[in-house]
Amino acid sequence: MRNVGIMLIACSLAGGAATVQARELRENDRYMCSWGAGTAARAQELKLSGVSLYAARQKIQTYKFNKSWMHMMAMGITEQTYDSRSRARPEVIRQSFYQDCLRYKLARK
Structure with a gap:
């Protein structure tokens, strides 16, 4: 029972840290990820x-x-997209690109 309590506290702290990090992104970073x-x-x-x-x-x-x-960024993104074998819908590509970009920006901080 004690271990379960410790795990819940650890998970809540980790979740809180992730939301704080998400707030630390600058508006320019979000714009760049959204545009890309x-x-x-x-x-x-x-x-x-x-x-x-x-x-x-x-x-x-x-x-x-x-x-x-x-x-130049548009040219690079287009070339990478064409080099990919993915046949996913554009909406899926948009979402995964945005999420990966935000993760990358957070990791650089």
Whole structure:
């Protein structure tokens, strides 16, 4: 019984620490992850519809980006998406990219 109590306390402390860490992310980090997730979802959508990587790159060239880093990041995300063998729906790609990005940002802190 005592061990169960200790385990519950340890789990609650770990859960509390995770929520505190989630709050420590800057708004810019969340924006970057959200933007990247949207880019990955669009790339997956193009891939699944049969658009070639070359055509997807050309499409990216026509976009106007708000920040200087976005163009090269979009190219990289698109290439990685096309290199992947995944046939998952774009919504799944968006969610997994966002979650992985947040985990990465938290791990760097």
